[in-house]
Amino acid sequence: MLASLARALFGTANDRSLKAYQRRVPEINALESQIRPLDDAALANKTVEFRERLAKGETLDALMPEAFAVAREASRRVLGMRHFDVQLVGGMVLHSGKIAEMRTGEGKTLVATLAVYLSALAGKGVHVVTVNDYLARRDAEEMGQLYGFLGLTTGVIVPNLPDDARRAAYAADITYGTNNEFGFDYLRDNMKFRLEDMVQRPFFHAIVDEVDSILIDEARTPLIISGPAEDSSDLYRSVDAVVAALVSDPATYDKDEKFRTVILTEEGSDRVETMLREAEVLAEGGLYDVHNIAVVHHVQQSLRAHTLFARDVDYIVRGGKVIIIDEYTGRMMDGRRYSDGLHQALEAKEHVEVQQENQTLASITFQNYFRLYPKLSGMTGTAMTEADEFAEIYKLDVVEIPTNLPVARKDEDDEIYLNEADKFAAVVRLIQEIHKGGQPILVGTTSVEKSEALSGELKRAGVPHNVLNARFHEMEATIVAQAGAPGAITIATNMAGRGTDIKLGGNVEMRIQQELAHIEDPAERDAAIAALREEVASNQKIVREAGGLYVIGTERHESRRIDNQLRGRAGRQGDPGNSRFFVSLQDDLMRIFGSERMTGMLQKMGMQEGEAIVHPWLNKALERAQKKVEARNFDMRKNTLKYDDVMNDQRKEVYAQRREYMLESDVATTVSEMREELIHALTERRIPEKSFAEQWQSTELQDDVQRILNLDLPIVDWSREDGMDREQVAARIADEAAKAQAVRTVNFGPDIMRFIEKQILLTTFDGVWKEHLHALDQLRQGIGLRAYGQKDPLNEYKHEAFQLFTFMLDEMRERVVSLIARVEVAPPLDLEPSANIAEFHPDPGVPGLASEPVAMSVGDAAPTLVTMEPPGSGAILPDDPSSWGETPRNGLCPCGSGKKYKHCHGRHV
Template identity: 80%
Template sequence: MLASFVRALFGTANDRTLKMFQRRVPEINALEPQMQALDDAALAGKTLEFRERLAQGATLDQLMPEAFAVAREASRRVLGMRHFDVQLIGGMVIHAGRIAEMRTGEGKTLVATLAVYLSALAGKGVHVVTVNDYLAARDAAEMSKLYTFLGLTTGVIVPNMPDDARREAYAADITYGTNNEFGFDYLRDNMKYRLEEMVQRPFYHAIVDEVDSILIDEARTPLIISGPAEDSSDLYRAVDEVVAQLVQDPATYEKDEKFRSVILTDVGSDKVEELLRAAGVLGEGGLYDLHHVAVVHHVQQSVRAHTLFARDVDYIVRNDKVVIIDEFTGRMMDGRRYSDGLHQALEAKEHVEVQQENQTLASITFQNFFRLYPKLSGMTGTAMTEADEFAEIYKLDVVEIPTNRPIARKDEDDEIYLTEAEKFAAVVRLIREVTARGQPILVGTTSIEKSEALSDLLKQEGVPHNVLNARFHELEAKIVAQAGAPGAITIATNMAGRGTDIKLGGNTDMLIAQKLEGVEDPAERAALEQGIRDQVARDHDIVKQAGGLYVIGTERHESRRIDNQLRGRAGRQGDPGNSRFFISLQDDLMRIFGSDRMSGMFQKMGMKEGEAIVHPWLSKALERAQKKVEARNFDMRKNTLKYDDVMNDQRKEVYAQRREYMAIEDVSSIVGEALDDVIDAMVMRHIPEKSFAEQWDIAGLHAEVDKTLALDLPLAQWAQEDGMDAELVAQRISEAATQAQAARAANIGPDLMRFIEKQVLMTTYDAVWKEHLHALDQLRQGIGLRAYGQKDPLNEYKHEAFQLFTIMLEEMRERVTSLMARVEVAPPATVDPFANTAEIHANPEVQGYQSEPGPGLSVGADPAMATPIGGSAIMPDDPSSWGETPRNALCPCGSGKKYKHCHGRLV
């Protein structure tokens, strides 16, 4: 009561924020006559003027009113669209690094141009992030007209672009692309070997369209670049045959649909072990013995595939391939794959070809990727329900922007039925009733299976309609263009993120593009185009009189945002419209998350078959259930992020180190430090501190020196000398290794030696980092069990991940030292170390990444047999043959000292 009084008196936090931005709108409007008076050249010249003022110390905030006025006038001239005042507010919110929530049809794409233009003036590159390639290409093509007029360059990133084209697109003032493309380019850049091969510039400002879909829905799973692992397709098929028998008995497993998890019961474990042994899959010992860990993993994934993933709901089989269905948009995610062997288990279940598994080469979550941008902002139709998550994870505030015209849509209360069959019968009745008065209808379903079941019911009733789901993905634009025509009925699987407005009467531009395809005669084209415009105008009036678009939801989604996105398709720009949701107690949300008492309560109320309960209280109760689910999902994402933050700290360190290595031409000092560290550690292991010579493990040290440094040294003889200690032993080993390295450098040549050192350092760093990622994955899978020992799994993970990182660095130094002790020059290699890699998100696999190979290195041959390539050999006793030797390199004379301390010493 008190909270309501305070809100009425002072307004909400959102109201106060809006007032702050609204104060600047008159300032922009006052500049409009001045901008209208400029000719095209003078208006475009404002961009150069703004950049000069920025160079002289002005800020973007100071330029904002003028820049917005210029962008609005340019949009009016080039695009034929003038920004409304509420759109100016939206642009200010985005420029301020916040999220603008604007209803469907309010022109978010146009709003973004204001903030994009202002940020692009800094010349550091603005990234406009969209949910799919179609929207990226469409928005870039449409809005580049405006940016080009104002003297800015625009690029677009689409899949399978060559690196040169990507580099050019990122060099533009404004770059459009999908979240996946930006993320994968970041990972690929950090797998390159030369700075000039990288395609991205340092990050500056990202503006994310459909920000809730990208930063929340798609942020559940990381982006992964992977390479092929060993083939185990036969094992997947063998395990699948066993599991298919096993899951026939519900007593063998326990399934938790809330948490999408399944575990075998004791009965199931015994039975699967028996079946596996009979099938010849299991060898000696029990199923849970250490040497059968791979079989257990295959069994777990196969059980998940059979019990948690349903065909035509979570995936479809097309062209003998398992294709994932995006649960939020209903789109086919062609080329994407589930990770950790789950996709292979689904392929075995559906008896299609089992593709090879992959292992992680690089990965990052969207949360951590987008937090790399110094400035981040976004826009969407539905973000308020997730405002807490945006604030906590991304430090982003959500500002609700008022509509340009009052909303005329009527949101009716939900109708609740006992069974799904009764619910669909009621939906069909309402469709017939609404169609009779000429209203177009959009019916939202949660899966392909349910959209086709409803379609079959309508076919039986003889009702013409269109179905829009992953099976008819190619017809999407055509179906959506006609969805607002009088009497049109469109059944859609999750309309979220479709990216095309449903306009009353039909979408004029899309209809013209479809009808005029192939028509060449200008006069005929003009006549047809005018006819289409007249027809759409007549249909618009008919539909408006009938009540606008009627949205029917056949089920409540786990997230209120998806329901609101479906509702938002009706009532755009002040148009009339209706929305109503139909629910049954058999729906997933009600069955899994609803109260058990609800069903009993309805039965006691004497609900008869076909009857519905309609009451605002029930709608609110459903909303509360959705809030609980959203809070649980947020906790899960937040927990996942806590673990990824540990890896993210290490990732940033590794990538920064790689860039440093790439920027340095001469890494000989780094290789030399690694050699010293390895020798010190080697000696410490075999010569304990303050120990007598007879306690030293000379044989072990000799073997390790031979193995790591390829040196046969008289260590036993040294140990018998008076005054010999560990420090002196380490010094002598270091001198011997340095001399051997100097001899190799003298023979190979300083320039080529520097190149070899850098190649060895970079490739070794990448190899140990890849192995470290695999170790962290395995650690993460089992760390939760530490809770049984009264230990915090997150703290345990942090501690052990740090230890693994330390071990990784030690391993890198040892491998670099060992390789440099044996390296020799071989003919140029044609093998690409990054061929056959794949990109995964949610968890997809797309086109592999390739980079140019450098000269190959062979290991294990006699260093004395190495031959110089190009030019004459360097002679240790002839300084004239040394060329330009780097000051930190070993002196070519063979003394073992650095050049700056030997022949390069300054007198």
């Protein structure tokens, strides 16, 4: 009660934020009288003026009113659109590093231009993140006209773009692209071998379109770049045949749809074991013996594929490939793959080619990627429902911005039916009734399967309609653009992030592109365009009088935001419209998450088949069910982030160290320090402190030195010398190793040796980091079992991950020293980039990695480094300083003394 009273007296936090922004709107509007008289050249020159003022110390905040006024005037001239006052408020929200919630049709794409232009003046690059490649290209092309007019450059990042083009796009003032492309470029950059090969600049400001879709929905799983692992496609097919025969009996497995988990029962385990023996998959031992752990993994993934993943709901099969369907947008995610063998299990289930498994080379979650930006902001039509998560994970506040015109849409109460057949029959009846009045209809479904089932019902009823789902993905823009024409009926699988407005009467610009592209005569084309505009204007009047767009939801999605996005397609910019949702007790949301009490209550009330119940209380019950799901998904994302935060600290350290190595022109000192540290570690392990010579493991130390440093030293004889101690042994080994390295440097030449050292250092670093990621993956999978031992899995994961990281650094040091001690130079080869790299999210991947590490083959006796055209190949003569070339001061002296150049021949230079 007190909270309600406080809100009535002082307004909500959102109201107070809005007032602060709205107070600055008159200041921007007042500048319009000064800006509008300027000619095009003078207006464009404002960008130069703003940048000069920034260089003199003025801030972006101080420039904001003038910059917004300039951007608005440029938009009016170039795009024919002048920003509304509420759009100015939206621009201010984005500039202040917050999320602007604006209803569908309020012009979020145009709003972004204000904040983008202002931030771009700093010259540090602004990234505009979209949900798909179509929107990235479209927005870069359309809004790029505005930025180009004002003297700014625009780039766009799309899949399969070569590195040079990517680097140019990132060098532009404004860069458009998808969240996946930005994230994968970050990972790829940290796999490069030279700084000049990297494509991204240091991060500055990211503006995320459909921020809830990207930072919430897609944040449950990380981006992964992976390489090929062991091929086990035959095993997948064999296991699939067993599991396919098993799943017909529900007694063999327990399935939890709420948490999407499935396990074999005791009976199921016994039957699987017997069937696997008969199929000769299990050669010896029981199913759960240690040496059969891989078979258990394959069985589990195959069981998930058969019981939790449905064709035409979670994926479709096209062109002999299993293609994932995005559950939030209904789009095909071609090229992406589920990880951990699940995609291979689905391929075996659908009897298509089973592709090779992959191993993680680099990964990052969207949470940790976007937190790399010093300034982050976003916009969407539905963010308030997730405001707590935005604040907790990203430190982003949400500001709800009022519509330019009052919303005239009528949102009707949900209709609830006992079963799905009754629900769809009611939907078809309503569509037929509305269609007679000429009102356009948008019908939202949750899966491809449901959209095609409804389409079949409408065909049988003789109702003409269009279907937009993953199968007709290519026609998306065309279908959505004309969904507002009189009498149009459109069935769409989810409407999140479509990016194309449904305009009443139809989209005239889209129709001009599609219908008049063949007309070349200018006069004829102008006449056709005028006729088309007149027709669309007439249709718009018809649709308005009929009641605007009617949105029908055939099912409640587990996320309220998706429902709101569907509903928000009607009533844009003050247009009339209606919305109604149909629900059945057999729907997934009601069956899995709905209250059993509500189901029982409806049946006790005598609800019959074919009858509907409509009541506001039921709407609230549905909302509570959705909140349960959202809370569960939030917990999943938080849990993913907690574990990734552990890896993120290590990833930052590894990437920073890797960059340091690339920055150094000479890593000889680093390698020398690694060698000395390794020698001390070896001697400490084999010669305990304050021990007698008889207690030394001299033979083992001698073998270690031979194996790692490639030196045959009489360490056993040294241990018999009087007065010999551990420090002296270490010093002798270090001295001999330094001399051997000096000889190698003389033989190869300092320039070649420096090149080899750097390549080995980076390649080895990448190798141990890849193995470390694999170890963390394995640790993560089983760490939850520690809870049975009354231990916190997260703390256990942190502790063991740190131990693994320490082991990784020790392993890297040993491998680097060992490789350099054995390296030989082979003739240069033309190396083709590997095609076996894949990028994954959610658990998925997009084939194609632009650059590859220098290839290296490492044998037990004589490893070989295959180099790319090393610099300088002339012979180095120890007695002839004129042949030494430019020798680094911290490098070993080419004379062979074993001393650093600055302490030997270079001390007087």
